[in-house]
Amino acid sequence: MMTGDPTTIIGLRDVSVTLGGLPIVRGVTADIGRGEFVALLGANGSGKTTLLRAVLGLVPRRRGSIELFGERQESFRDWHRIGYVPQHVDPGLLSATVREVVATGRLPLRRPFQLTRRRDRQAVERALAEVDLSAKAGSQLAHLSGGQRRRALIARALATDPDLLVMDEPLAGVDIATQESLASLMRTLTAAHQLTVLVVLHEHGPFADLVSRSLLLQDGRLVFDGAGFESAGSTPRLPHEHHLPPEHVSSHNDWVPAYPSVAEPDQED
Numbered sequence: 001m002m003t004g005d006p007t008t009i010i011g012l013r014d015v016s017v018t019l020g021g022l023p024i025v026r027g028v029t030a031d032i033g034r035g036e037f038v039a040l041l042g043a044n045g046s047g048k049t050t051l052l053r054a055v056l057g058l059v060p061r062r063r064g065s066i067e068l069f070g071e072r073q074e075s076f077r078d079w080h081r082i083g084y085v086p087q088h089v090d091p092g093l094l095s096a097t098v099r100e101v102v103a104t105g106r107l108p109l110r111r112p113f114q115l116t117r118r119r120d121r122q123a124v125e126r127a128l129a130e131v132d133l134s135a136k137a138g139s140q141l142a143h144l145s146g147g148q149r150r151r152a153l154i155a156r157a158l159a160t161d162p163d164l165l166v167m168d169e170p171l172a173g174v175d176i177a178t179q180e181s182l183a184s185l186m187r188t189l190t191a192a193h194q195l196t197v198l199v200v201l202h203e204h205g206p207f208a209d210l211v212s213r214s215l216l217l218q219d220g221r222l223v224f225d226g227a228g229f230e231s232a233g234s235t236p237r238l239p240h241e242h243h244l245p246p247e248h249v250s251s252h253n254d255w256v257p258a259y260p261s262v263a264e265p266d267q268e269d
């Protein structure tokens with residue numbers, strides 16, 4: 001990672017996170033560049049969500065450094081450049097209307113005591129239209145299907161006009177048709193907004209043709225970083241040796257073994 005490098009959107013150096021006294025993320029080093037669509041893969045409990053939360057500054061690091069858009073996370077202020085799509089809807093939001101939920105995406109751009117401006121309202125309506133939820137804008141989130149709720153959360157993230165989308169398991173818990181339509185939506189959005197994406201997935205699934213690079217966590221350690229990762233069914237597979245030249249891995253992670261061995265992950269629940 002070059003400090004201040006504008007093409008590095010997320011720079012992780014030796015990032016470690018401890019929760020409840022246990023090491024959850026261990027020495028992760030990776031740079032994510034502008035325009036990449038990066039899948040963060042790994043078995044249940046391997047630390048994927050915790051690493052995302054560390055990127056967003058929601059959990060403290062025990063060690064290491066994080067840069068966002070070339071700035072140290074500690075001094076980074078442009079949080080509106082990052083749209084976060086959590087895995088679950090906060091239950092407190094279920095009684096809010098879709099429009100209200102999406103409008104909360106504008107909060108990082110509001111000044112204290114400032115009323116909603118026309119620009120805010122337009123951004124909300126635009127985001128609703130982009131995810132095809134304009135007709136549901138007045139409905140409570142509780143009355144939406146799982147796929148529509150995902151779309152509402154994506155619209156909330158888009159409302160801030162982000163350069164980076166951070167998504168936590170957007171495909172989990174929805175049927176395959178909904179997964180396909182979310183993939184098609186993401187295809188349109190990444191092209192329209194020139195987004196960089198970091199997305200936690202259990203497998204590539206319908207996102208396979210979008211993913212340009214995969215990071216695989218095992219017990220909190222990064223054991224694979226590169227393109228050419230296959231995921232078959234719920235079992236991620238490393239590329240065959242001839243697909244994984246040592247210099248390719250070391251270009252991202254000096255310490256990653258050239259041909260890492262990876263235990264079979266747990267079955268998806």
Ligand SMILES: Nc1ncnc2c1ncn2[C@@H]1O[C@H](COP(=O)(O)OP(=O)(O)OP(=O)(O)O)[C@@H](O)[C@H]1O
Binds near residue numbers: 024047049050
């Ligand atoms: N606040 C906490 N205190 C202690 N342990 C925690 C805490 N939060 C998470 N953990 C543990 O950290 C480990 C990694 O959790 P994390 O949610 O990051 O994994 P994950 O790879 O996203 O898993 P999943 O695919 O199941 O969502 C798990 O064993 C979890 O129980």
